[in-house]
Amino acid sequence: MSKGNLPRWVDLGLIPVLNLMMAFAVAGLMVMLIGENPIKALLVMIDGAFVYPGSLGYTLYYATNFIFSGLAVAVAFHAKLFNIGGEGQAMIGGLGAALVCLGLDAYLPGIAIIPIAIVAAAAFGAAWAFLPGFLQATRGSHVVITTIMFNFIAAGVIVTLLTGPLLREGQSTPQTRDFADSATLPKIHEIARALGFDMASSPLNISIILALIACVGVWVLIWRTPFGYRLRTFGESEPAARYSGVGVTSIIIITMCISGALAGLMSINDVLGAQEKLQINFTSGFGFTGIAVALMGRSHPVGIILASLLFGALYQGGAELSFEFRSIDRDMVLVIQGLIILFSGALAYMLEAPLSRVFGRRASLQGEAA
C-alpha cells in the first residue's frame, strides 16, 4: 500500500483515521442538506450503539458478522484476489448449517450437532467459493465477476429451497421451521443470567468467541505458516511466486476456499445464534460490508476487529436514527459505508502525496541517521 516514504504510524494509523473522518464529514454534510443536525445524529447513534440497555450486545452481535466477513475478504486480499462473493458464500454456509440442524436435531444432542453444523457452514461456504477460485486458477475467469454471479445464483437457490422443499409447513413466509433448542448456540445474556449476573437481552451469542478464534487463526495462517508465506508471495508478485516454485493454481483455489469458509461461518451467528432458523435474506448485505471492514482494517486481524466494532456500532446506532428523526433512518449507514469504501479503498492513495510532503522528509532524515 505505502510507497515506503511514510512513517509506519502515519501509514497504519493516521491515514485510515483521516480517511474515516473524510467519510464521516461528507456523511455529516448530507445529513445537513437533509435539514437535520449531524452532531445530534451522531449522539443518537452513539447512544443507540453503546449506552441504551442491551445496545452493546447488539453492537457486538453485528460486529461478529463483520469480523467473519472482513476476515473472508482480507484472506483473499493477501493473495490479491478480490472475493466479492461473501454474501452468497454466507447464504450457502447458512444453508449447510440449517440442513444439519433440521436433519439431526431430533436424533443427536446439541453438543454433537453444533460442531457438525459449524463445520457444515464452513464447508458449504468453501464449496461455494471453490468454483470461482478453480475457474480463476485454471481458466483465467476473473474471480470478481464469477463471485458476483455466484451471489445471485446463491440467492436464487435459497429462495427456491425456502419457498419449496425447506418451507415450514403451513407457512407462507419463506423460512424453515425453528431448530430444536438444543441445536442452537447459547446467548451471552443467558449465560450471564445463569451465572447470576443481570444482563439485557440481545442476540449476542457465543459465535463472537469463534470469531475471535478465527482472527487468531487467520493471523497464524497468514504470517506464521509456510502456506501463508506462499500466499503473501503470490499476492506481492505472481511472477516471483511462479519462479520460486509456488503452486499458483493450488494457492488460488485454497485461498478462495478458506475465504469462502470464513464467509460461510458468518452465517452461524444469525442462523444458529440469533434466529435459530434459516430465513431469506438473512445476510442483509453483511458480506459486502466485509469489504469495507477489510479495507479499513488494512486486512490485519487487529484492524478488522476494530473496524468491525465501528461497523457494529454504526449498524446498531443507525437503527436508532429512525426513532429520533423524521427524515433520516438506518439507510444513512449504507451511505456512510459507501463513503468509507470510497475514501479508504478507492481513494486510499489520495492522501499519500500531501502527507509525504509533511512527513516524508523527516522519515528520510531518520533513515539517513540510521
Next chain:
Amino acid sequence: MADFWLDAMQIMASTLRLSTPLILCAMAGLFSERAGVVDIGLEGKLLMGAFAAAAAATLTGSPWAGLAAAIGAGVILSLIHAFACVTHRGDQIVSGIAINILASGLTIVMGIALFSQGGQSPPLQRDERFPPLDLPFTETLQNVPFLGDFLGTMLSGHNILVYAALLAVPLTGFVLFSTAFGLRLRAAGEAPEAVDSAGYSVAWLRYRAVIIAGVLCGIAGAYLSIAHGGGFVREMSAGKGYIALAALIFGKWQPVPTLFACLLFGALESSASRLSNVDMPLVGEIPVDVILIAPYVLTVVLLAGFFGKAIPPRALSIPYVKER
C-alpha cells in the same frame, strides 16, 4: 397460426421492454470498459438515475426534466468513479462497489427526505411519464396479416426510451469503430502507452468514456422509473446492472453481440412469469427462480471458456501511469 404469431409478437414486445435498461447499461459498460475502466458501478448508476428521474419528474411535472436529472445523476457518479480510478489510480472494483452501496443508501435517504414515503416516490401522473408512441402507418397496415401484428404489437407502442436504447447500439458501434475518438478510446483500453506516445491524454479519454457511460446509465434509470414504471421503488434496479455487465461479457465487448445477449436475458426474464406453473414436457414445472438465475449461470459457463473465450480489453482495470 395467426394467434401463435400474435402471441410471439407479444412475447417479443415484452422482451424488448425488459431488455431496454440492460441494453443501455451494457452500452454504458462497453464505453467504459473499452477505454480500460471496469464498471461494476452500473447497478448503482442505474438506481441513482431511476431515483433522480422520478424525483425530478414529480417535482417539475415533466418527464424530460426527469430524464435530464437522471443523466446528471449518472454523470456525477461517473465523475466520482473517474476521480478515484483515473485521477488517483484507485482500485476500479472497490470504487464501483462504493458507488453501488452509496446509491443504494442515498436513494432511500433522499427519498425519505423528499417525499416521506419510506423511500418511494409518489406514483407519477400520466403526463409525468414518457407515453407510448405509435409508429406511423401502424393503423393503415393494421389488417395486413403478419406485418400488421409485427408493426402494431411488436414494434409500435413503446415509449421513446425503448427506441433510444435500440438506437444506442448502432451509435455505440459507430462511435467506437468509425470515429477517430473511438479509435483512441479503444486504444486507451488496449495499449494506453501507445495513446500516450501519440500525444493524447489517456486520462481525458478515460474520463470521457466514463462520462458517456454515466449518460447512458442515467437514461436507463429514467426508463425504469418514469417510462416503464410509474415511480421510484427502493432497490428497483434489482440486479439489472449486474445482468448488463454479464451481457457485456457475454457479448465479448462487441455492440451487436452484446445487444443479443441483452435480448436473450430480457427474454429469459419475460418468459419467467409466463413459464411459472406451466408443466413443461420432460422437465416438469421449472421454478421461476431457476429461470431468473440463468443469465448468471450462463455467464459463469461462458467465463469458464465453454462457449469460446471472452477476452477483455488488455488494459482493463489497470490504472495508467505515465512514464517519466
